[in-house]
Amino acid sequence: MKQRVVVYKKLPDELMQSLREEFEVTAFDRIDDSNRAAFLDAIKSAHGILGSTIRITNEMLDSAPDLKIASTVSVGVDQFDLDYFRRRGLMLAHTPGVLNEATADTIFSLILASARRIVELAEYVKAGKWTGSIGEAQFGVNVHGKTLGMIGMGRIGSAVARRAHHGFGMRILYNNTRPNPGAEAELKATFLPRDELLAQADFVCLMLPLTSQTEKLIGAREFKLMKRSAIFINASRGRIVDEAALIKALQEGEIHAAGLDVFEQEPLPVDSPLLQLSNVVALPHIGSATHETRQAMAELAVQNLVAGLRGQPVPHLAV
Numbered sequence: 001m002k003q004r005v006v007v008y009k010k011l012p013d014e015l016m017q018s019l020r021e022e023f024e025v026t027a028f029d030r031i032d033d034s035n036r037a038a039f040l041d042a043i044k045s046a047h048g049i050l051g052s053t054i055r056i057t058n059e060m061l062d063s064a065p066d067l068k069i070a071s072t073v074s075v076g077v078d079q080f081d082l083d084y085f086r087r088r089g090l091m092l093a094h095t096p097g098v099l100n101e102a103t104a105d106t107i108f109s110l111i112l113a114s115a116r117r118i119v120e121l122a123e124y125v126k127a128g129k130w131t132g133s134i135g136e137a138q139f140g141v142n143v144h145g146k147t148l149g150m151i152g153m154g155r156i157g158s159a160v161a162r163r164a165h166h167g168f169g170m171r172i173l174y175n176n177t178r179p180n181p182g183a184e185a186e187l188k189a190t191f192l193p194r195d196e197l198l199a200q201a202d203f204v205c206l207m208l209p210l211t212s213q214t215e216k217l218i219g220a221r222e223f224k225l226m227k228r229s230a231i232f233i234n235a236s237r238g239r240i241v242d243e244a245a246l247i248k249a250l251q252e253g254e255i256h257a258a259g260l261d262v263f264e265q266e267p268l269p270v271d272s273p274l275l276q277l278s279n280v281v282a283l284p285h286i287g288s289a290t291h292e293t294r295q296a297m298a299e300l301a302v303q304n305l306v307a308g309l310r311g312q313p314v315p316h317l318a319v
């Protein structure tokens, strides 16, 4: 009898086809109110599940006695309770590495867009307000030669710092769970305690996972430590930041601007004060969202799932 798989994200046709050849597949392009009950029902008999975005609760997993592996189409695994997986001996696979460069490109777009006010000034042109040569009121600030403070110097943080060092002649400061000798050698990056990094950086950029230790790591106290000219960039997870404190820091001029790809609540509510601030660039969680990278992530997630269900070594296990 074929093992049963539940896919809860739209996958490229050829990957769905290959899964259907080997497994009995129940597929949902996305989960919403119209199909949530059917999804919860399908999970109950699944041996493997594959998807992204939605939170997979322990209650859902409890209902699936045959489950062996969950394969997420993301590098982040904060939508799962990792301790539950360990306790139950379940495998949790993810997609590190293949999205480093696309995500670092997004982060650099946020750095440039925030510093040079790209979104605000593009809207100014479209609104027909460009009626004479621009003046100081529209000037931005330099990126090249400035100091980048990376909090989280792992796979993606290093890819961001490489762009900053080699492409923009930036000085790199970083804080990480442990020193990163590769970044120190290649990028002349300097490890600093978090508070010192916050005080010295022109651009403070978060690139670390959301865990119980990193939730609300950056709040009112940390924004006060930053320079008033600092630009804050977050494309890791919204809940690493106290969003109310970020809004206050921006409104009160404690920091200069922010570039954000992630938010406490996603999609960002339309009445969020962040959307009223001209010094905020807000993106809809597009870090890895290129055709090539999403294809590579989907392929890796399928490889992980198939290996797990065949009893072979899984290329990328988070647990």
Ligand SMILES: NC(=O)C1=CN([C@@H]2O[C@H](COP(=O)(O)OP(=O)(O)OC[C@H]3O[C@@H](n4cnc5c(N)ncnc54)[C@H](O)[C@@H]3O)[C@@H](O)[C@H]2O)C=CC1
Pocket (backbone or CB within 6 Å): 075, 076, 077, 096, 097, 099, 103, 151, 152, 153, 154, 155, 156, 157, 175, 176, 177, 178, 207, 208, 209, 210, 213, 214, 217, 235, 236, 237, 261, 262, 285, 286, 287, 288, 289
């Ligand atoms: N916006 C988006 O679309 C994307 C967001 N992400 C997010 O980025 C995160 C990082 O991804 P990778 O670079 O692949 O992970 P990684 O594991 O290679 O790097 C994370 C780094 O954060 C450091 N870290 C952990 N806790 C820390 C703390 N309290 N203080 C300082 N450093 C700490 C670790 O030492 C590690 O070097 C993911 O977990 C995910 O949440 C990843 C891809 C795309």
Ligand SMILES: O=C(O)C(=O)CO
Pocket (backbone or CB within 6 Å): 073, 074, 075, 076, 077, 099, 287, 288, 289
């Ligand atoms: O991979 C992740 O963790 C994302 O946030 C989206 O690519």
